[in-house]
Amino acid sequence: MAILVNEESKVVVQGITGREGSFHTKLMLEYGTKIVAGVTPGKGGIKINGIPVYDTILEAKEEHQEINTSIIFVPARFASDAVFEAIKADLNPIVLITERIPVRDSMKFIGYAREKGIRIIGPNCPGVITPPKTKIGVLPAHVFKKGSIGMVSRSGTLTYEIAAAITNAGLGQSTCVGIGGDPIIGMDFVEVVKMFEEDEETDAIVVIGEIGGNLEEKLAEYIKETGQKKPIVAYIAGRTAPPGKRMGHAGAIISMGMGTAESKIKSLNEAGIPVAELPSQVAEIVKSKLEKLKK
């Protein structure tokens, strides 16, 4: 089954007429993603890569009832409206590629989506791929291959790096989810890992974190409480990075020492999750874990 997206995902591309939107629509179509419509206000009636464009999602849905998923390329200052439109149309999940969205906007639409039980992936994310069925995002398809490793990451290119190594090791991915690098994001590590735990096609999980925030620590907390249902291997980028911008005293009070690479590695280790020192080691560790399972 994989998670979040599969061959049943019928996609509307919001911001399909923009440079990124039209370019990646083409790449997604080439991959086999079922894109049925595009939306750009004011551009309704035209076609992009053979895909009909509408002014609003509601109009697109009237013509294509099967639409259930959205990918958003709309520029930051209009992205919030686009997300609310997708939520209102009950599209789930919503993959939000746009970067530089004001954090207040993200808090609002993510809060609203969570209340309605709608999953937002992003903002500022590379999207989701379930090889070889569908790709809803901007990830380079060639590094992914169907397999049994569930990947979840806050990073872009680093994810491709590790995905390529996993593919080269003959493992491949069930689904790879880029949850995004912003301070406020929709789905977090715990939520995605829970889905992988329940997914029959996923045998092991790779988590790629980086410094800042406490999503990795929260994942460690969750695993400590519930135990590791499937092997998890992590990589944390930023061991040698200088401490980031501090938000006055409040930043220190609210983070309470979390956020550094040491804190994340320590918490993950305490939860029994090995943290690779080099990206290249991730695939090896996963492989050895899977072999142990077989025995």
Place this chain on the structure above:
Amino acid sequence: MKLLEHESKEIFKREGIPCPKGFLAFSPLEVKKYVKKLNKPVVIKSQLPIASRMKAGGIKFAETAEEAEKVASELFKLKINKFKVSKVLVEEKVDIKKELYLSITIDRYERKYVYLASTQGGIDIENLAKMHPEKICKVHVDPQIEVKPFDLIYITNKLGLTGTEARQFREIAGLFYDLTVKYDCELVESNPLAINGKGNLIAVDARMIIDDNSLFRHPKLKKKLFEEELTSFELKAMESGFSFVELDGEIGVIANGAGLTMASMDSISLFGGKPANFLDIGGGATSERVKTAVNLQLKHPKVKGVLINIMGGITRCDEVARGLVEAVKETGIKKPITVRMMGTREEEGKEILRKNGISYLETMDEAAEEIVKLVKGIKIGNPCK
């Protein structure tokens, strides 16, 4: 974007949050003039974009205009972290009866705003948070619902404030939230928020951080840089739109994407080297941009070697190779460079490197290990450097 204290206080005052009377001064002579005008004991505060100025000696007190001038001339010679004191805020000294703490910021995990409040404000607030977290009252605010009176009553009750103090505290806390919304703040903070001799609340300090991504909504708040915060190389890199941070080591790092750039730095350290910087060329860099990035690295006196690690996606390896070759030719600087590139147009990129006599390695690990070795080799060759 951090605002300085005096900028934050201008906004505070405009929105109705009481602050001490004060003036911004650019020289000890100006300080003297303003103290005469205030005709009261004063506090002179260096205007720097850092917290804990008091601990660093950036805040001084004076009773008379002459003393203020003398103290100020010391302040203007001061350098805290990288920052030179170029302006000071001269304020009447508040008769502080009690120091409170109040801020509103973003709780990333809860995806909400959060109030942090305490009756034990002052310079040890972070320690207090560690030792006695129960003494800091936290209240989350959902931006969809916004702040409600009950949130504020809860805070003042938890802090044990009553009467006028509680009323004033709630009013200021409400205004903090209004400010947060109006200016897209990541932080609004006052430490201390003081209770003065007359029992009135007054924001003795003020800090605001504005969300950079929101600046399109605030055309009046011009994006400004604290140039002292940046080295000349960092400024150049910023003008070119790179994400660039200088570090203590000797190996320049060029990669695409923050995660991969950090991972490249970490790998260098793991193989026994030290990164000189972090340079993320972002996605889809043209050969021109790559050339600028390589130029920056080669010309940097601290950089003894460069690691280039590219995971091609929207970034094309041939563009990277072309930019690299041009930079090497143009600068004529011969410092060791190791290249690893993979993904879009990998073969074309490698071909360009081969033709120009630049070697490359197949994996990130090999490239990181190699550059560490090469740079260490240079060190042995020039023990005096």
